[in-house]
Amino acid sequence: MSKFVTLTCEWCDDEYERHPANADDSRFCSRDCQISNRQEEGNYVSGEDHPKWKGGNGRETLRERVLERDNYTCQRCGSESDDVRTQAEVNLHCHHIIPKAAGGPDVMENAVTLCERCHKRVHRERSNIHETAPELLAELREVVCE
Structure with missing residues (x-):
């Protein structure tokens, strides 16, 4: 059966x-x-007409587009990575300016390239931005989300 x-x-x-x-x-x-x-x-409906379309050609991830926009350079300390070998050494990350957990959108305007060291430091210093600096978070939302 x-x-x-x-x-x-x-x-x-x-x-x-x-x-x-x-x-x-x-x-x-x-x-x-x-x-x-x-x-x-x-x-x-696909591409730009789809309500969940986030830009790009569909093959690149947000991370790839942000790293390219920022010239494979940490926007905090200036560490650079222009090829696969040095990307592994510098270990660049795509950081959400307004954390997704705090309602930040998953878009280019809300993302920045940081090296691993700077990314860890930012998360240590700003992990609870919604509690410690609500006015800064509101200002960031105004700039990024509208």
Whole structure:
């Protein structure tokens, strides 16, 4: 006795199997069929039109874009890293100016390149910025979030 049920894809008419717990929500055999269906219905949104789009070409992470913008240089002490070997030695980090835990957005304007040493120091000194300096946090939010 099979633990799966056989369904028919609404897009390509191929048969596929799903666990009974997932069968009621399943309409397509693959992500490709789901996307093709959405594109035909006009419901598929990607890139700049997608509400969660954060910029870039989709291949670079926020960290990669921030490090490139900051010329692979710690913005606190000036340590540089311009190739993979020196990046490992300097160990650059992407730091959120307004911590994500304090409601900071995951965007370029809220990020800065710091070396590992400076990143640790900033977190030691500013880990509770929302408690110790609420006025500074409010000012940062004004600049970064609007």
